[in-house]
Amino acid sequence: MxxxxxxxxxxxxxxxxxxxxxxxxxxxxxxxxxxxxxxxxxxxxxxxxxxxxxxxxxxxxxxxxxxxxxxxxxxxxxxxxxxxxxxxxxxxxxxxxxxxxxxxxxxxxxxxxxxxxxxxxxxxxxxxxxxxxxxxxxxxxxxxxxxxxxxxxxxxxxxxxxxxxxxxxxxxxxxxxxxxxxxxxxxxxxxxxQYRARLHEKLFVYNAGHALAAYLGWLRGHRTVDAAIGDPFVRPVVAGALLEGRRAILAAYPGLRRGPQVDQCGDVHGPVAEALARYGNTELADPVTRVAREPLRKLSPGDRLLGPVALLRGTRHRVPAHFALGIAAALLYGYDDEAVPAADTSARRLRRLLDERGVSAVLAGVCGLAADDPFAAAIAVRYHGFVFTDDGVRFPPTAPLPDIVARADAVSRRREPLPGQVTR
Known part of the structure; x- marks a missing residue:
């Protein structure tokens, strides 16, 4: 042949x-x-x-x-x-x-x-x-x-x-x-x-977690994904997002539960554990900058970060907190760091957009999230909540916050506009 x-x-x-x-x-x-x-x-x-x-x-x-x-x-x-x-x-x-x-x-x-x-x-x-x-x-x-x-x-x-x-x-x-x-x-x-189901299974679970590990790991100063996923600040967020994404995939594509048993199709926890183990492969030492490159594409509607969010919100009608934190980290990728490759023009353009227009405009223009969308509000809260110190970056909590994120959940159920704007 x-x-x-x-x-x-x-x-x-x-x-x-x-x-x-x-x-x-x-x-x-x-x-x-x-x-x-x-x-x-x-x-x-x-x-x-x-x-x-x-x-x-x-x-x-x-x-x-x-x-x-x-x-x-x-x-x-x-x-x-x-x-x-x-x-x-x-x-x-x-x-x-x-x-x-x-x-x-x-x-x-x-x-x-x-x-x-x-x-x-x-x-x-x-x-x-x-x-x-x-x-x-x-x-x-x-x-x-x-x-x-x-x-x-x-x-x-x-x-x-x-x-x-x-x-x-x-x-x-x-x-x-x-x-x-x-x-x-x-x-x-x-x-x-079931091609679309298989594509989304990979993109919205494995690739989504891979990207989140890279963006969160970059903020923590890691250069490889295996180092990032071993970080106690990073691993729980990625694991939570993987579980959210896996459950959403099985809800959206119930046929996967009945597919050939080549990768524990209908299982929730097995593929998540496998993904975490693959991220932690120290021999592979996948560079963070390789996995995180082209953030504008990865943040676009339907891609690995916003695609699983749409499925989650369609089946559970709530703000997915782990993805809110991960997407906020993606928006910060490349901030004031020369380590981001010069060839990654997408990362540098994202930084310019944030500097010139602010986070709410970027969430609308890049991610397709309206200003009154409760998920956009949750991302903005997390975006402003990262604490940069001399000994590393501290993440805001993934659990719903008592003020704006809790109200965002209520808004998503009532379909009411969220009062106020969060700006960068």
């Missing part, structure tokens, strides 16, 4: 390419630039290590940069897999059109492995680009896919041959509905009829 994996990042090199190679398939790695493709070709491969195991060499990978090489690979492929980041998915899809058009009607599936429901964006980009170029596309099954794996290290911008480091869990759930052919037999890979 000939597979084109587009995306030479952590997930592509650390998980997807080895997955297909180990099963004996021929793999072409699609790269955005010729420089990256040439560097991989000159290096002759890379190393992949699973925590607790010895590293393995990855060889026999053909590289192709956008252009004639990638077009040829896509034309001959039996499967195309995209893993380029949510923001780059549409652009990557457009680069596939010449190769797809040259297939002369031969159908193909395209898996979109991202932490967002963006297969529709890929479909639209393919159709619009083909129409603009006046070419016909073959039948294409564009299917979202959820990868349950963390690749914390490895980058082609580093000097020398990189080593991609990932943790032990290794599963990939592919949306069965758009597929034209069944997925090949691969370890941990399966088609699912």
């Amino acid at each position: 000939r597979v084109v994996v587009v995306g030479a990042g952590k997930l592509g090199c650390g998980y997807l390419v080895p997955l297909f190679l180990e099963a004996g398939h021929e793999v072409v790695l699609g790269c955005r630039t010729r420089d990256t493709a040439d560097r991989i070709r000159c290096a002759g491969g890379w190393r992949v290590r699973v925590t607790g195991e010895r590293p393995e060499e990855v060889h026999d990978v053909t590289t192709a940069s956008v252009g004639a090489d990638l077009d040829e690979a896509v034309t001959a492929a039996d499967l195309v897999v995209l893993s380029v980041g949510v923001a780059n998915a549409a652009e990557a899809a457009r680069s596939l059109v010449p190769g797809l058009a040259a297939r002369r009607g031969r159908p193909v599936d395209v898996w979109v492995v991202e932490n967002a429901e963006c297969a529709h964006r890929v479909t639209e980009a393919l159709r619009d680009t083909a129409a603009a170029r006046g070419v016909a596309l073959p039948p294409i099954g564009v299917a979202g896919a959820v990868a349950r794996v963390t690749v914390g290290h490895g980058c082609w911008r580093e000097q020398g041959v990189p080593e991609f480091l990932r943790d032990t869990p290794r599963q990939l759930a592919v949306d069965a509905r758009p597929l034209l052919t069944a997925p090949p037999t691969l370890p941990g890979v399966r088609a699912t009829g």
Whole structure:
């Protein structure tokens, strides 16, 4: 089987390419630039290590940069897999059109492995680009896919041959509905009829807790997620948010309780304990700045922080206190600290927005929370409640406060406006 994996990042090199190679398939790695493709070709491969195991060499990978090489690979492929980041998915899809058009009607599936429901964006980009170029596309099954794996290290911008480091869990759930052919037999890979539930299960529980550990840990001065989750100030907040998110997911998607028992589907506490253990993997030592990057996207409606909140409020009609504290911490990410990478323009833009407009305007414009929303009021209270001292940051309580947060709960039940405004 000939597979084109587009995306030479952590997930592509650390998980997807080895997955297909180990099963004996021929793999072409699609790269955005010729420089990256040439560097991989000159290096002759890379190393992949699973925590607790010895590293393995990855060889026999053909590289192709956008252009004639990638077009040829896509034309001959039996499967195309995209893993380029949510923001780059549409652009990557457009680069596939010449190769797809040259297939002369031969159908193909395209898996979109991202932490967002963006297969529709890929479909639209393919159709619009083909129409603009006046070419016909073959039948294409564009299917979202959820990868349950963390690749914390490895980058082609580093000097020398990189080593991609990932943790032990290794599963990939592919949306069965758009597929034209069944997925090949691969370890941990399966088609699912509950793709959205599986995506939200990962995004609103595991990824939400991961992000909260990073933002809270950054405030406490930690540089890695494993150090953050071991902090007695951080761990209870993250654990509480995980439990809130897990219960909301099972309430919203009761079919998960009856799904295949590959990850304790219907269990509340088992996946939470597993997530906390994965965050605490000292060998992975996932950098806080990697997990916390792009806070504007993570704070947008429907993403990992506000998405579970919407589910919680829809089923329990109350202010989720652990998420209120975690989101307040996310708003403070990068405050007066040069340790935040210069490349994280999202974090720096968030800081400018807060400085220029204040927290209430940011909660409205970025998070989609109205000024009279009790959850916005709860976040603002926590945002102003952090205490910065010489020996570390003290968090405000997660339990409902006796004044504005208690009234916020009452407002959410009565649907009445909350008196007063909280400003930065």
